[in-house]
Amino acid sequence: MEKTMNRVELNGFVGINPEVKTLSNGKTMTRFSLATDENYKDKNGEWVKDTTWHNVVVWNSKALPEGAEVKKGSRVHLTGKLKNRQYTDKQGVVRYVTEVIGSKLELVPAE
Secondary structure, X not given: OOOOOOOEXXXXXXXXXXXXXXXOOOOEEEEEXXXXXXXXXXXXXXXXXXXXXXXXXEEOOOOOOOOOOOOOOOEEEEEEEEEEEXXXXXXXXXXXXXXXXXXXXXXXXXX
């Protein structure tokens, strides 16, 4: 039987200050966005910067570095897995979301 793997590694910048929520079961959930860039030349030979925004969720802060302050603009290296989910919004529309569930996050020193 072949093994399968769901693993993501991202190196980018935190887009918003992380939001931490404590749920009724005592677990904590930290949520933030992470931006990654890809640079390429278009058909006219001009450089284009393509930014992708990722939704990140970290459970129980296990992945967050001890004592480190992760905030908007911090450069981080994140390891985790992709998780797809759906929910129904207040207007009754079914929405689909892809999130990165972070398992390890490291601050990247400024260059």
